Ligand SMILES: Nc1ncnc2c1ncn2[C@@H]1O[C@H](COP(=O)(O)OP(=O)(O)OP(=O)(O)O)[C@@H](O)[C@H]1O
């Protein structure tokens with residue numbers, strides 16, 4: 001079973017009077033547990049849109065989305081929040097760290113409403129990313145690459161089944177990028193599905209599969225042998241979670 005899957009997913013943004021923008025065009029995508037997929041493509045080709053739709057941050061206009069085999073095409077806000085917290089780690093291109101929290105508090109933030117104190121685990125994650133001596137620093141006191149590593153540590157605090165990362169090595173020197181990728185490799189070996197948008201050949205080198213987006217059209221989105229050419233594709237009217 002796939003960790004995460006899109007079937008015939010289209011994402012259209014309203015064009016503000018002009019033609020709508022087709023950011024994803026009939027995309028089939030799947031990632032298996034323990035697989036590392038790199039998503040490449042030119043600026044504006046739909047990479048962040050793909051990641052947002054995969055990460056339940058945005059819904060497809062048409063098509064179907066499955067998380068661990070369960071249809072999660074359209075969920076209520078509460079269901080979506082629960083599913084994301086349970087299963088998905090997300091590293092944003094611009095980090096989304098809270099400026100008034102320290103590094104360790106930012107990493108522990110996703111567990112804020114859980115019983116117990118996650119600061120030891122947060123500190124441990126930060127140490128693994130070479131930030132053991134920056135636990136009490138606020139984002140403004142950290143370099144771009146250090147903030148990025150805090151964001152990656154935070155994405156792992158809930159031990160997600162799927163890790164989605166937008167340009168995870170974008171601000172990092174080669175050595176730091178390699179240590180992050182080694183950490184992704186370790187996470188992957190624990191069975192986590194990793195999907196990373198990248199322009200970095202280093203990331204492509206680490207990936208099990210590289211998929212390419214051009215103007216919203218995805219090539220190589222489904223693992224070999226996993227094509228569903230014989231299956232009818234659900235139309236927009238059938239592709240809702242309520243159909244289960
Ligand atoms: N909220 C939005 N409303 C309208 N159009 C949008 C919106 N978000 C993205 N787009 C458009 O959708 C297309 C895909 O955008 P997206 O951000 O997914 O590209 P990208 O591949 O991530 O680009 P980059 O490499 O520059 O980050 C672009 O044409 C963009 O202008």
Ligand SMILES: [Mg+2]
Nearest residue numbers: 047048049166
């Ligand atoms: Mg983008």
